[in-house]
Amino acid sequence: MPAAQVTILSHRRFSADFSTMSTGKYATLLPIDDTTRKGSIPVKQLQIDQLDKSFDKQIIFQDANYTFDQGKVYGLLGRNGSGKSTLFNMIARNIPTDGGQILIDADDGRGPQADYEDITVSMVYTQPHLPVFMTGAEFVKFFIEINSRRLTAVHTSQNAQDFLDMAGLSEADSNKLLRDFSEGMRNKLQMVVSLMLKPPVLLLDEPLTTVDVVAAHEMQQMIVDMKADSVVVFSTHIMQLAQDICDAVVLLHNHQLEELTGLDIHSQAFEDAVIARLTDEVTADDQQ
Numbered sequence: 001m002p003a004a005q006v007t008i009l010s011h012r013r014f015s016a017d018f019s020t021m022s023t024g025k026y027a028t029l030l031p032i033d034d035t036t037r038k039g040s041i042p043v044k045q046l047q048i049d050q051l052d053k054s055f056d057k058q059i060i061f062q063d064a065n066y067t068f069d070q071g072k073v074y075g076l077l078g079r080n081g082s083g084k085s086t087l088f089n090m091i092a093r094n095i096p097t098d099g100g101q102i103l104i105d106a107d108d109g110r111g112p113q114a115d116y117e118d119i120t121v122s123m124v125y126t127q128p129h130l131p132v133f134m135t136g137a138e139f140v141k142f143f144i145e146i147n148s149r150r151l152t153a154v155h156t157s158q159n160a161q162d163f164l165d166m167a168g169l170s171e172a173d174s175n176k177l178l179r180d181f182s183e184g185m186r187n188k189l190q191m192v193v194s195l196m197l198k199p200p201v202l203l204l205d206e207p208l209t210t211v212d213v214v215a216a217h218e219m220q221q222m223i224v225d226m227k228a229d230s231v232v233v234f235s236t237h238i239m240q241l242a243q244d245i246c247d248a249v250v251l252l253h254n255h256q257l258e259e260l261t262g263l264d265i266h267s268q269a270f271e272d273a274v275i276a277r278l279t280d281e282v283t284a285d286d287q288q
C-alpha cells in the first residue's frame with residue numbers, strides 16, 4: 001500500500017505528513033501531554049479477534065484471529081500484497097476494520113479493550129516521512145523536546161548527537177537536511193527515535209531493508225531488547241532476519257493469521273514449511 005502519512009507516533013487522531021508540514025503544525029498534532037500520558041501503561045496482549053477487511057471486492061482479512069503477547073518478538077510473514085501493512089495500519093487505527101475487533105489488554109485491570117486511545121502504538125515504516133526541511137540534529141532536538149516527559153531521564157539528559165550517534169550518523173551527516181539523507185540514514189534515524197520512546201506496542205513494517213549490515217545488526221539487538229517491555233511485531237520478507245530475531249513467526253495467508261508451530265525456527269524444515277504454506281496462497285491481488 002502507499003506509504004502512510006505517519007512516521008514516529010501513529011495514532012488516529014494525530015497522523016501527520018512530515019514531508020509537507022511546518023514545525024508548528026507538527027507540534028500541534030503531537031500534544032505533549034497526551035503522548036506523555038499514553039505509553040505509561042504496559043500492555044500484556046494485542047488480540048486480533050474475527051477481523052475482516054476488504055478493499056472494494058478484494059478480501060484482505062476474513063475472520064482472522066491471533067493473539068500477540070508481550071515478551072516476544074513476532075515475525076509477520078506473507079506474500080506481497082497479503083495485507084501486512086494493512087494489518088499494522090488497522091492496529092495503529094490509521095484505517096478502520098470492516099468487522100471483528102482489535103483489542104489491547106493493558107496492565108490496568110480493565111481487561112482487553114477495543115478502545116485503546118490511551119495506549120501508544122508506534123509504527124516504524126519502510127519509507128519514513130520525516131520533516132525534510134529539518135537537519136538530522138534539528139529533528140532529534142525537536143523530537144526530544146516534544147517527547148521530553150515520555151523519554152526517560154537518561155534519554156533527556158543526552159544531547160541530540162547521542163541519539164544521532166546511535167543511528168550511526170556523524171556530525172557532518174547530522175547537519176544535513178533530512179531531504180539530503182540517504183534512505184538508509186532516514187530509516188536508521190526513524191528506528192532510533194521510535195525505539196527510544198519504548199512504546200508498549202511496536203509495529204515494524206520491513207524497517208531494516210535499507211540499512212547497512214552494521215546498523216542492521218545493532219538495530220536487531222535494539223528490537224530484541226524491546227520485547228521486555230513491549231508487544232513487538234515485525235514484518236519482513238527476509239527469512240533469515242525472522243529466524244535471527246523472532247520468537248514466533250506468524251503467517252498471513254489466505255486472509256488468516258497463523259503461527260507456524262512445532263518446528264525449530266532455525267531449521268531448514270521451518271523455512272521449507274513457510275515457503276510451502278505461502279506458495280499455497282491465493283494472494284489478494286490474484287482475486288482481482
Ligand SMILES: Nc1ncnc2c1ncn2[C@@H]1O[C@H](COP(=O)(O)OP(=O)(O)OP(=O)(O)O)[C@@H](O)[C@H]1O
Nearest residue numbers: 001055078079080081082083084085086087284285
Ligand atoms: N487504501 C487502499 N485501497 C485499495 N487497496 C488497498 C489499499 N491499501 C492496500 N490495498 C491493497 O491491499 C492489499 C494488501 O496491501 P498491503 O500493503 O497491506 O500488503 P503487504 O502485505 O504489506 O504487501 P508488501 O509485502 O508488498 O509490502 C494489496 O493488494 C493493496 O493493493
